[in-house]
Amino acid sequence: MKAEALKGHLDGLILAIVATGPTHGYAVIDALKRRSGGVFDLPEGTVYPALHRLEAEGLLASAWEIGGGRRRRVYKLTRRGRTALGERRGDWRLFSQAVEGVLA
Amino acid sequence: MIRELDSELAILGVPARRRRRIRLELEDHLACHPDADLGDPRELARQFANELGTALARRTSSAIFLLLAPFGLLVGALFASAGVRTESPPLALTLALVLGVQLAFVGGTLAALRAWRLRGRVAIPATEARVLLRRAGLGVVGAALTVVALGLFASGYYRDFQWSLSPLSWAAFAVGGAAVLLGTALLIRAFRLLPLGTGEPGDFSFDLGIAVDPWLLAVAIAGAVGLCIAAAGVVQGDPFDGLARAAADAIACLGGFALFGRQLGLRRQAA
Numbered sequence: 001m002k003a004e005a006l007k008g009h010l011d012g013l014i015l016a017i018v019a020t021g022p023t024h025g026y027a028v029i030d031a032l033k034r035r036s037g038g039v040f041d042l043p044e045g046t047v048y049p050a051l052h053r054l055e056a057e058g059l060l061a062s063a064w065e066i067g068g069g070r071r072r073r074v075y076k077l078t079r080r081g082r083t084a085l086g087e088r089r090g091d092w093r094l095f096s097q098a099v100e101g102v103l104a
Numbered sequence: 105m106i107r108e109l110d111s112e113l114a115i116l117g118v119p120a121r122r123r124r125r126i127r128l129e130l131e132d133h134l135a136c137h138p139d140a141d142l143g144d145p146r147e148l149a150r151q152f153a154n155e156l157g158t159a160l161a162r163r164t165s166s167a168i169f170l171l172l173a174p175f176g177l178l179v180g181a182l183f184a185s186a187g188v189r190t191e192s193p194p195l196a197l198t199l200a201l202v203l204g205v206q207l208a209f210v211g212g213t214l215a216a217l218r219a220w221r222l223r224g225r226v227a228i229p230a231t232e233a234r235v236l237l238r239r240a241g242l243g244v245v246g247a248a249l250t251v252v253a254l255g256l257f258a259s260g261y262y263r264d265f266q267w268s269l270s271p272l273s274w275a276a277f278a279v280g281g282a283a284v285l286l287g288t289a290l291l292i293r294a295f296r297l298l299p300l301g302t303g304e305p306g307d308f309s310f311d312l313g314i315a316v317d318p319w320l321l322a323v324a325i326a327g328a329v330g331l332c333i334a335a336a337g338v339v340q341g342d343p344f345d346g347l348a349r350a351a352a353d354a355i356a357c358l359g360g361f362a363l364f365g366r367q368l369g370l371r372r373q374a375a
Contacts (some may be wrong), residue, residue, distance in 0.1 A: 026136040045142035048153040056159035
């Protein structure tokens, strides 16, 4: 699926993945691909600007950690991020039900 | 690829510390997956600038509003406090104080309002980011004018004025001075990294969320401000002075709207 089609949903998807536990950029992209059954196969670089922006907005927090012998930036959800994720889930349910109602 | 991305990020104004972090993250990514397609470096750099510039402009505007709010409360308390010595200070100083307070309030409030309206946007046009920062800048300039006037009062330069040598004046001066310094630093940082997108900024009707001609809104607000000042004049037992100040303030509102409306994203350029 093209990145364009995910516009407006990428933030919610990233927040949902980070909500499962602290994780680094590559693992976010990998989980996005795996959990979508390979449908969300984005150019891998595009997720990093979103991670940085979500952190700048206070929805994610990050810190350097040592993993696999390397320094890596690990992201975790903040309290505001958890609230935002809840709101996005609610919005998505409404939206998907509405689309389903029209398409079905 | 990472070297090319780094130089593109530098050209777009991404600070060195942020660039270093991006480099390290992408190096880690490539170590996990050496065949990864990170995309076109120029496109990726633009995406970073757009998203970080948007978040920074919005956060700076909200932060400056929050910095100015306690200062506004202290100045409000000063205005509300009745003193024994009521000699008027020179006209220029009075004007600086009255104008400064109003500019700080208007600029800070408009900046916070537009930042709130733009919440949730991944990327905004460069013109919209400039509007946000100009509004916040207006608030900081207004606060600076007020701080200068307060400094003269607090230091006892005009000993017959009721705010002279008052602890509350000193407190407002200190809080306002800190807000101006910090606000200026935040603005400089945000102006260095602007998003790159094209597009027109919203106008005053976008701020208020109502589809009305911005000029009508400006007239309505100028009228409401004038009415409040006139009513205050009546309460203070000097209706003619109240009316004169009401007319001056309403005209200043409309004049400001006409002169700076486009730069502050209050009205669009006439077609």
